[in-house]
Amino acid sequence: MISKILIANRGEIACRVIRTAKAMGIGTVAVYSDADANALHVALADEAVNIGPAPSNQSYIVIERILDAIRQTGADAVHPGYGFLSENAVFAAALEKAGVIFIGPPVGAIEAMGDKITSKKLAADAGVSTVPGHMGLIADADEAVRIASSIGYPVMIKASAGGGGKGMRIAWNDAEAREGFQSSKNEARASFGDDRIFIEKFVTQPRHIEIQVLGDTHGTVLSLGERECSIQRRNQKVIEEAPSPFLDAATRKAMGEQAVALAQAVGYHSAGTVEFIVDGDRNFYFLEMNTRLQVEHPVTELITGIDLVEQMIRVAAGEKLSFGQDEIRLNGWAIESRLYAEDPYRNFLPSIGRLTRYRPPREGVQPDGTIVRNDTGVFEGSEISMYYDPMVAKLCTWSPGEAGTARLAAIDAMGKALDAFEVEGIGHNLPFLSAVMSQARFRSGHITTAYIAEEFPDGFTGVSPDADSSRKLAAIAAWINQRLQERAARISGTIGNHLRIVGKQWVVILAEFEHAVTLETDAAATFALFEDGGRMAIASDWLPGRSLAAFDVDGDVMGVKVDLVGSAIRLRWRGMDVTARVRSPRVAELARLMPVKPRPDTSKMLLCPMPGVITSVMVVAGEHVEAGQTLATVEAMKMENVLKAERKGVVKRVAAATGQSLAVDELIMEFE
Known part of the structure; x- marks a missing residue:
């Protein structure tokens, strides 16, 4: 068995590999750039080696620096994670030459399938259905325009050595093809050190569904089911799930068999993923093969009970797979939400800074039988830099049961987990993820890769409360205000022999709603009474200074983030971010007369x-x-x-x- 693994990566995937290696009793080595000196993966590993400056092309993707770290530490194996050098055949060959085990596929498979152009040719030769396109290298923008025109718009311009959405552009006309070609080359060169580009037909209204394969060095290759990865933005996956709500048993079997056959054709071993585009009639087309562990592998682990990193290590050590195809069962449903350091209110542009608060939800089995898992590479106080991918964490939930009910239960568990996830100091996409979990279209499973563009055509502007949720949030705001007022009265002392009287009638203004709320408390509970006769019972464990609290509103337990902003109360829940102003009736009457301050003009x-x-x-x-x-x-x-x-x-x-x-x-x- 392997004795010491060097993880040639950073962030959450490095932490993920370290976790399994430690459970197996294997020593671990982290590598880090100057920017990552205080990173979580460095703290978790048994040893750590600095490999250079912050830019990845001066550290994480410099093969000689990784080899030097191996020599320094005596590691006998390397796990590449994903991205960086994970699909670099030159790196795998260098490890082989140095007598170091590569925890991944053989060099020949990386060369054959890691290169997107070669893999498509091999797939076509093997009889696998492929998307129409130009598989040859493209010299310049003029040639790109000619090829795109001959294929017919829209087309997808892609980096041959690409992955993770880097170096990809959709072009709908000649101008976009010309511009997209150059941008794709630039991104591909910066991310992979390889600027080769190819073009293929862009299939409109597709689903992106991928098959997880796992093979050993003794000729066995298995399919571990599929993942639905259709919810994407800028070709970057945002939410994944397993299994797919779209596939039937026959299509799942056919896709799995093709994926296995393709892997066997190139002598594949280790974990890998065969990606397909699936149209509305369940016709599927080979897209590419990723010869590495995928970002979204946790959902497959949750529904199969198989630790893919452990299997990769065992396969690399020469062991046979201990189970067969007929022993693999897809159990329950799993959802993964990628937490990104990006501002959804600014068209999802990257955000950097320090995590002044980072408190994930409680992991493990929940009271209702669901499971919460959070794969992350940061901690409270971590710095999110501009040099690397903006993904902060992968939050996953799993529910047991039959397909239809299990999927909705997993989505509901995700909604609660997102409510309980506290992140401050950077822009992040938690509100967007929460909004998707509540959308009827997502919950129905009718999704395509155009989902975000169609559901959020003008970008994400937050979730506006409806009449029902505004009443619940107003009741919460009034309840919080009442506790603050009572606390202030106790602190300020007495007037004569009596405490200062705190009123019960309030006007709550939030978003476009205004609610007159009266709070009444008896021995059993506190009730919010509305002017139309509505009545809500409300209880909570919130105390001043607590940023997250559970509010029971008429039996509906809501995990709400609470911040006091001056005299206002900021409430965040299910993608809503509202500032509630709680005033006495007289103050509310006067406030309506105040002029509104205009915004500064930045239009020029x-x-x-x-x-x-x-x-x-x-x-x-x-x-x-x-x-x-x-x-x-x-x-x-x-x-x-x-x-x-x-x-x-x-x-x-x-x-x-x-x-x-x-x-x-x-x-x-x-x-x-």
Whole structure:
């Protein structure tokens, strides 16, 4: 058996591998860049080696630095995680030459299937249905436009060595093909050190469904069922689940058999994933094979009970798989939500900073029999930097039972877990994830890769409370205010021989709603009485200073995040983020007479939408620009973001230069 594993990665996947290795009694070595000196994976490992500066192309993807760390520590095996060097055949070959075990597939399989162009050719030769496209390398933007036109728009421009949504663009016309080709090359070069690009037909209204395969070095390859990965944004998966709510038994079997046959054709062993596009009639087309552990592997582990990292280690050590295809059972339903450091209210642009609060929900078996799991690589106080992928954690829930009921139970468990997940200090997508869990379309299972674009065409602006939820939140706000007022009365002392009287009648203003609420308390409970005769019983364990509390409102237990902002009360629940102002009836009457302060006018400014580096400025002062014209590009967290003019205008001055690092909302240029 392997004695010491070096994990050639960082963040949550490094922590994930370390956890299984420790359970198996195997020593672990972490590698880290200067930016990750205080990272969680470094603290968890038995040993750690610094491998260079923060940029990944100077540390995590420099093969010689990883080999040097192996020599320093005497590690006899390497787990690559995902991303970075995980699908790099040169790296796997270098380990083989050095006599170090690579916990992954053989070099030949990486070369054959890790390269997206080669894998499609092999799949076609093997009789696997593939998406129409141009499998040859593309020299320049002009050739990209010619090929895209011949295939027929829309097309997908993809990095040959890509993965994780990096180096991918959808083009609907010649202009977008030209621009997308260059952006894809730039991202591919920065992320993988390989800027080869290919183009294929973009199948509209598709589902993205992938098959997990697992093989050993003795010729056995198994299918571990599918994962539904259709909810994506910018080609990056956001929410995954297993199994898929769309597949029937026959399609699942056929997809599994094709995935296994393809893996066997290239002598595959270890864990891998065969990805398919599935149309509305359950026709499926081979997309690519990922010759590594997938980000979303936890949902497969939850429904099969198989630790994929453990199996990868055992396979690499030469062991046979201890189970066969007929022993694999898909049990219950699992959901995964990816927590990203990105601001959903600013079109999901990356966010950096320090996690001033990071408190995940309680993991393990819950009182209702569901399971909560959180794979993460950070802790409270961690720094989220601009150098790496913005994923902070993967929150998973699992429910037992039959397909239909288990799926809804897993979704409901996810909603509660997201309510209980506290993250402060950075922009993050928790409100968006909560909103999806409550959406009727998602809950019904009628999803495609266009889900986010169709359901949030104008971006995410938060969830507005409806009449029912506004009443519940108003009752909570009034209850909190009452406790604060009573506490203040006790602190301020007495007037004569009596405590200061705290009123019972309040006006609660939140969002576009205004509720007159009277609080009545008897020996049994506190009740919120509304002016229309409505009545709610309310109880809670909240105390001043507590940022998360459970509120029982008429039997509905709500996990609500509470912040006191001046005299207002900020409440966050199920994607809603409202500021409640609780006033006496007289103060509320006077407040209605106050003028509203206008917002500052930034309509003639181009502000940096995220912290990042200006990689190009395409215009100069005095230049006339047209709507849709590219003004500048900003690179952040390995993604290149193109900034375009919203309307015609004249550039007054350019305030930023290529290579300059900017904070969010710093001025790039202004217009006349």
